[in-house]
Amino acid sequence: MTSALPGSAEVLVLGAGLSGLAAATRLAARGVDVHLVDAGDAAGGPIRTVAIDGYRFEGGPNSIRGGGAAMTALIAAAGLLDQRTIASPLAKDRWIYHGGVHRVNGPKDLFGGNLLTPGGRARLLSEPFRRAWKGPRDATISAFIADRLGPEVVERLLEPAITGIFAGDPGDLELPALKMVAILAEHGGIIRGMKYLPRDKAQILSFAGGLQSLPRALGDHLGARLHLGVTVSALARDADAWQVDTSHGTVRAKTIVCAIPAPATARLLAAGSVGSSNGAALDALASLPMASVATVGLGLRDSDLARPASGFGLLIAPRTPLGRVQGLVFASSIFPDRAPPGRSAVTAIIGGVRAPDAVGLDDAALIAEATSALQKTHGLSNDPEVAVVHRWPRAIAQYRPGHAAAVRALRAALPRTFILAGSGFDGVGLADAVTSGYAAADAASN
Ligand SMILES: Cc1cc2nc3c(=O)[nH]c(=O)nc-3n(C[C@H](O)[C@H](O)[C@H](O)COP(=O)(O)OP(=O)(O)OC[C@H]3O[C@@H](n4cnc5c(N)ncnc54)[C@H](O)[C@@H]3O)c2cc1C
Missing domain, CATH: 1.10.3110.10 (protoporphyrinogen ix oxidase, domain 3)
Structure with missing residues (x-):
């Protein structure tokens, strides 16, 4: 569902992931005539919260790491400052599976435990x-x-x-x-x-209604400026403006903030002969590898777990794999409101570059992978009472050697009215996406 696309806008933001939402929110607050288009049916890219049988699962990102200035400003703009939930102290515990389960909280565990020889x-x-x-x-x-x-x-x-x-x-x-x-x-x-590292202590955050509260609130504030279900297919430039072809018509815009994934961006630019003075950078970004991931949220009875699903999560060392599962997030240990009393919500992250075929598995196979990993790490002795599967094909950019240089070269080759933003270019975390979106808004309103 989308509101009618305008024929023209001062700024058109492509992509309503968190970076595009941040850019559009800041521009709208400055009174700029801005519109935002996204191919998906919801704003926020992979941010997806699902409530089911008293559990609340995150199908994509679990939490925000870092409540820095830009993120705090965006949360304030969304009206959600008082809805923030901070990770429980239990989330300090981190675990690694390397043939067995090892706690890796700090030097004491590294030198006292047996993860390292x-x-x-x-x-x-x-x-x-x-x-x-x-x-x-x-x-x-x-x-x-x-x-x-x-x-x-x-x-x-x-x-x-x-x-x-x-x-x-x-x-x-x-x-x-x-x-x-x-x-x-x-x-x-x-x-x-x-001694050169930034001193600020990163907080781990979410919201009372889950992480999707943020893109939902930002989308509500943008109102008729947000157009979902609109796919950008081509762009061209004439003397006065950009012309953006979409599945719902053509929009002319003085400035573009492009916050869609890097390979799609590079292909649009190459097809429109924009930035082609740096063909090598365009080629590098067009072929940027993107990891595909599936998540399985499991609702578990605590009495079925020999070891509690306590701490932030458990990551798996590739030399001792647990099927295609790459990690477990102990969601209800981080945010206790994610599961009913006596129950735990755990999300298995499956796939990534080490198991790229995993997103192609059916739900039953993915749930079996997640369950089997928990049997080995936590002695799970029964079937989960709830299971929710999400798939994110080609979702996480892999910054290969030369990536930052290619991004710099492409930015230098682009006109000032075409601004790149988002996780293809400026860091893959949610906090990076917001910083990138705000910087793009500043560049667009200068
Ligand atoms: C499973 C998973 C778990 C994660 N966990 C965490 C976490 O716990 N913490 C964290 O900080 N980060 C996490 N991340 C990373 C985080 O999700 C990203 O940093 C963030 O979503 C990037 O935002 P973005 O705006 O740059 O891109 P995206 O959110 O990817 O947004 C890009 C948007 O562009 C749209 N689009 C693409 N092509 C077109 C087109 N042709 N026309 C129109 N629209 C188009 C897409 O529909 C999408 O909405 C996770 C990612 C995944 C996939």
């Missing part, structure tokens, strides 16, 4: 005494961490951690993909770079 721990402790890192800026995250902390840390800590953020492989991702790691690398190592 004595040799692996000694290698880790030698970091400050090693020669400063001098690798290229677009070296892989694995290359940097292996150099600093040794291969065991890469295999048992880094690889599961990167699965949790990118559903990807740190051996394929460049340093700038993780801003903190890029800062450490720039300063020669972990201990050498530590």
